[in-house]
Amino acid sequence: MKQLSPQNIQQFRDSGYTIIRHALSTEKVELLHEEADTLTNFILNEGYDLTAVLGCIIEPLTCGYLDPAESDEYKTDKHAYIARRNSVLENSAVSSIVLETVARWAAVLLGNPEQVFLMNEQFIVKPPHSAGASEFAWHQDSEYLDPRLQSHSTVACWIALDPVDEVNGTIMVSDLKNPAADPFVVRVPAGSIVFMSNKLRHKSTGNAGRLFRRVFMPQYSLNPLLSLEDDGDAKAIGLAIKCTF
Numbered sequence: 001m002k003q004l005s006p007q008n009i010q011q012f013r014d015s016g017y018t019i020i021r022h023a024l025s026t027e028k029v030e031l032l033h034e035e036a037d038t039l040t041n042f043i044l045n046e047g048y049d050l051t052a053v054l055g056c057i058i059e060p061l062t063c064g065y066l067d068p069a070e071s072d073e074y075k076t077d078k079h080a081y082i083a084r085r086n087s088v089l090e091n092s093a094v095s096s097i098v099l100e101t102v103a104r105w106a107a108v109l110l111g112n113p114e115q116v117f118l119m120n121e122q123f124i125v126k127p128p129h130s131a132g133a134s135e136f137a138w139h140q141d142s143e144y145l146d147p148r149l150q151s152h153s154t155v156a157c158w159i160a161l162d163p164v165d166e167v168n169g170t171i172m173v174s175d176l177k178n179p180a181a182d183p184f185v186v187r188v189p190a191g192s193i194v195f196m197s198n199k200l201r202h203k204s205t206g207n208a209g210r211l212f213r214r215v216f217m218p219q220y221s222l223n224p225l226l227s228l229e230d231d232g233d234a235k236a237i238g239l240a241i242k243c244t245f
């Protein structure tokens with residue numbers, strides 16, 4: 001498994017992002033392709049508007065593909081989460097990518113290599129020829145959080161499942177330590193991961209290409225954010241699954 005180098009860790013601290021090219025094996029990327037395609041086909045067959053209404057975001061556990069859960073246990077209990085997560089493809093490898101492979105890198109970047117919490121996960125699927133409709137404006141991911149939670153350390157692990165560039169929809173990031181510089185344009189092969197702090201300003205281009213552009217993006221927090229809330233309104237936080245190593 002690829003490791004984060006000391007330079008990666010320093011870059012994440014200083015600039016708010018770092019990249020591991022070819023982080024995931026072809027086998028893991030293919031599994032995530034299968035899941036992305038299964039969920040995208042479901043969304044399109046149901047007649048949902050993937051770009052205008054869903055904003056290109058498909059959450060595997062809540063998009064409607066699985067029947068609603070009988071209880072909320074899967075949001076905080078690791079075994080219940082694993083059972084629900086693996087039922088999307090009837091394949092046990094997916095939850096281990098989320099709770100182990102990617103979580104380990106997230107844990108190192110958030111400063112506690114032994115423990116991290118999965119807080120959210122989504123596919124971001126940009127349909128072909130959707131350039132005008134599938135771009136994301138400048139934002140920080142912390143803006144999606146309840147204001148009471150915005151100071152917590154979190155990391156988004158933006159996993160390219162297809163090669164990405166300006167044409168088919170990539171991200172552009174504004175270096176935290178040098179915000180006046182031109183944005184850095186990410187161009188990476190499939191299987192690469194861009195780790196972004198929730199303070200990093202970034203945007204993305206729409207997809208002007210002929211093929212779907214698929215990304216999978218789990219997000220992790222240093223602390224269990226869901227359990228901090230007692231009013232049942234933890235905005236944009238679906239999960240608090242403890243990953244330990």
Ligand SMILES: O=C(O)CCC(=O)C(=O)O
Binds near residue numbers: 124136170
């Ligand atoms: O995949 C993209 O184009 C950008 C996604 C993003 O920034 C987000 O979901 O917060």
Ligand SMILES: [Fe+2]
Binds near residue numbers: 202
């Ligand atoms: Fe974002």
